[in-house]
Amino acid sequence: MNNMNNMNDVNGRDNAATRPAILQLPQLCLQGALSCFQQACLLVVGGRAPEVEWLRKASEGRIVWAVDHGLDACLAAGIVPQRLIGDGDSAAPAAWHFAEKKGIPIEKFPPEKDDTDTQLALRIAKEAGFPAAIVTGAFGGRFDHALSTVMSCAFAPLPCLLADEREAIFFVHGGESVTCTPESAPKAISLLPLTGSCRGVNLTGMHWPLAGATLEARSMRAVSNVLAEGSSSLSVSLTDGLLGVYFVWRE
Incomplete structure (x- = not known):
């Protein structure tokens, strides 16, 4: 399990003052107009799963939310997400059952809907007060899914960055x-x-x-x-x- 549960505030804002004025990912350091990412949530979505070690490093000091099939990637890395969002049509049934048994807050939606699970997660993150979102599990797989995720993040209601190893x-x-x-x-x-x-x-x-x-x-x-x-x-x-x-x- 990662160290998220040691944070005092569910949105992680209490630790923001201790973070450097840059965004540090496992393989990339960014400086400039990205200060809002110091308090960003990490959304693990349902594309190609990031490598376990990359995900563990990226999750350090951050609130992690799983978006449907992204739950499988979280559990494979030993990370228990603070929230699960999606329609449940792609996560392994055993993983979804684990989340329910663990008492993870779940925002479940019907499969027949207008927005994608990622779009819903971005909107919920904005409503929860996060200033930005780091999205992983966004690449690979079907081209239409990847393009939808990239464009949804580009024009999301909060700043986004997509990354894996x-x-x-x-x-x-x-x-x-x-x-x-x-x-x-x-x-x-x-x-x-x-x-x-x-x-x-x-x-x-x-x-x-x-x-x-x-x-x-x-x-x-x-x-x-x-x-x-x-x-x-x-x-x-x-x-x-x-x-x-x-x-x-x-x-």
């Missing part, structure tokens, strides 16, 4: 700047415009830098970049739009 994506809005320091050099780094166009894009520390560039969603041309020789970090900013910054370490 293989991939990560975070979102930068117009007027924001973020500096990233990967623990190891990613295989590729891509900029993904998620609005019609992203203007005033600046990118430093990369083999192919950008200065005041305009990136359009219809072309997606700023993909498969790499860190510049001798560079251990990158910085990205833009004046207008919504930009996804994607890392891949292992396919």
